[in-house]
Amino acid sequence: MRKCNLRIIGIPEGVEKENGAENVLNEIIEENFLNLGIEREMCVEEAFRSPIFVNVKRPTARHIVVKMAKMKDKERILRAARQKKITYKGTTIRLSADFSTETLQARKDWSDIFKTLKDKNLQPRILCPAKISFRYEGEIKSFPDKQKLRDSVVTRPPLQDILTKCLIPEKRKKRE
Structure with a gap:
């Protein structure tokens, strides 16, 4: 079920190997949303790169999919992301809802x-x-x-x- 999933687009490959993909979202929140009232530690169930395999012909990095424990957390993050430009260690990224293939x-x-x-x-x-x-x-x-x-x-x-x-x-x- 994808209702609670959040998609992070634009994070370079290999960044999640250092601290884990779950911590990437926490770093984004810390860097961008602390003054907007979003808690740093939200309950993240799991996070992973999608798709699992790397396509060398694809010029862009794979997206990180974060499964949140609460849908309200996802909605608050997306609402805040619409209000300002989001960055991760100086690189502009995007946050979006993770939709089903249909x-x-x-x-x-x-x-x-x-x-x-x-x-x-x-x-x-x-x-x-x-x-x-x-x-x-x-x-x-x-x-x-x-x-x-x-x-x-x-x-x-x-x-x-x-x-x-x-x-x-x-x-x-x-x-x-």
Whole structure:
């Protein structure tokens, strides 16, 4: 279960060998969050690099996945991480929630629509876990799946023109 998991992105390989991956999070908290009221010692169940194997063709370091004992701890850390730039020994890193593979795939399915909306300057956002949101005619529109977006686009011809190529059902794409 990934609800309590936190993903640390940008930590160089081998850093966790000195003190253990569990202590990396404590060092990040000590360096960045002490003045924000987050305790230094939070209950970490386990921490590890993901995936287990090292791909030499991949230019970036593997992520560290930290399993927290309490979901509230994870939420407080993520909330604080959104407010400021996070560093680890001078290197900028990112903290994010650890999503399941199904959620990651659902988020990836929005990529073509996201790019089209961004090109048209409609300020798109991928909301948690896998909804899309964008600004259209002064209002923020939010859709949980492509079918609801298709149904809404039918009533708005200018938006339909923008998203026609992205919203063609898969069966039609294969025929063309």
